[in-house]
Amino acid sequence: MRKPVRGDAAGMDRAPCVEDTFDFDIGPQALDGAIQAFGATTGQSVIYDSSLTTGVASAGARGRFDAAEALARILQDSGLRIRQVGQGALVLTRDAAVEAPAPARDPAWYYGAIQQRLGEAFCRRPELAEGRHRLAVQLWFAADGRTSRSRLLESTGDADVDAAVQEAMNGLALGVPVPARMEQPFTLLVLPRATGYAWACAAPEAAP
Template identity: 35%
Template structure:
């Protein structure tokens, strides 16, 4: 029988509370991250260890609600949380996964037409610099989009591993404008995972650079 990861809370459950918790969870094995998350938030988790084997968590640093923190922690792991009750959860593989593109950012819970417009706008901005060329790095970012489609604020949740690239990425996002009105139901900030290209077919930016005059 496969082993189970059981993590019991030390304090009262917090998952439905709007209270923001100060968290400092590094990138690590997913099983260890879940145990640390449980201790920090008061949530109980019951997960088959075979499901977490070989998976890594995203680092979570800052102030978040328990639900927001768990969503960030699981980003890129291929797993989603299923709540057994308000103070406990388990993990499962989603029935269907709909990334925007194998080579672009992934955004959840927004309609496909807006997601496509968002991806194209971000890729145009990132193509303006060799440092931020899509497909060459991995990063987790949060963006706040204004009424006119401009990204008014961005926050780097996990570093690209290069301080100079981090700064260039934030600058690039600050000059981005989405050429489509956001749906009224859009919840902000949007969390985007920028993925490295592992296929050997990195997106070519030449045409877009020429069109923009960069």
């Protein structure tokens, strides 16, 4: 639904000149309210889809500015920009230079992806590919999907194997961003191959 914001009818008779300045007293608030206050002050129409401003806050604009500077302050860090349409009409759009947030995934998807990447990393290390050990691990990921921290919760009793597990965990890259709201760490239990646990690689003795 298109949601226009307009000032009073008299103010809409003339598009403000670019040199015009106004006294703005728009405090921090929801972006929707800040845009309405801007329109009431300047008499300029701001046309936008209400979905663009839902849940978005604005720092507002206080002081004497021209319309462009006031809008820049109101829209700062919102990921939105203004496009001029005709005289006196402005359209609010998403800034193409700002990457849209990645769609949220079910937490189970991340566990599955981590398990697969970890299994592949284990398969590249002969001491782990055999699948003889029970491994309880915890991993933390940075926003870019790379391991930021990892921990082996129980030693295997073999320092070389423990080191190989740690190295495998530290080099993981999921290939997708991990949302900041995702609860971490991820805790996984990897069981020995003899228990029937599905390993990502064939048993070494089965290789040709």
